[in-house]
Amino acid sequence: NAGVTQTPKFQVLKTGQSMTLQCAQDMNHEYMSWYRQDPGMGLRLIHYSVGAGITDQGEVPNGYNVSRSTTEDFPLRLLSAAPSQTSVYFCASRETSGGRSDTQYFGPGTRLTVL
């Protein structure tokens, strides 16, 4: 098992550019999510999905879109990048959508800089 994989590891964008952060998991997990990590703020939830075809907003969804066409993949799209989106992005998954005690597995992260 590769677990949760993310690409790219690093990315530099100019303001207004768009891009997609990729996330995939091979554990057949129902639940997937995206967090951003900023200094002094811990991790904050951007969007999440409880299964293929189902997504919902988290704490900080503005400026980001997601889709879940398959169980394995959960890409995060930045439509028009802004400097405020400079952050480290983590994708995570857990086995069941309702399993609040389940362990969440995190990818290695994508470090994004928006100039």
Add this chain to the structure above:
Amino acid sequence: GDSVTQMEGPVTLSEEAFLTINCTYTATGYPSLFWYVQYPGEGLQLLLKATKADDKGSNKGFEATYRKETTSFHLEKGSVQVSDSAVYFCARAGANNLFFGTGTRLTVIP
């Protein structure tokens, strides 16, 4: 509102010293509680968890006890090693996500 408050760092200890990182939470009911660790350049990985009051989670010499009376889940280790240098995050389960503390950076020096 719901939140997790953990001890601010950074924390610097000598090898074999005792470690405590404080964590308190606010929530309705008794959510599952977690400690995650982030080693340099890596993603977060679960260190330990407790799913109900009075449970003790333990792993790799680290322990934390779910104390509902004080709404706390403090992380402890009796003798830290250089390899324990990392950022530690306390978290509590929400309906659809984890609520994280701000993280505590631990550096252990030989």
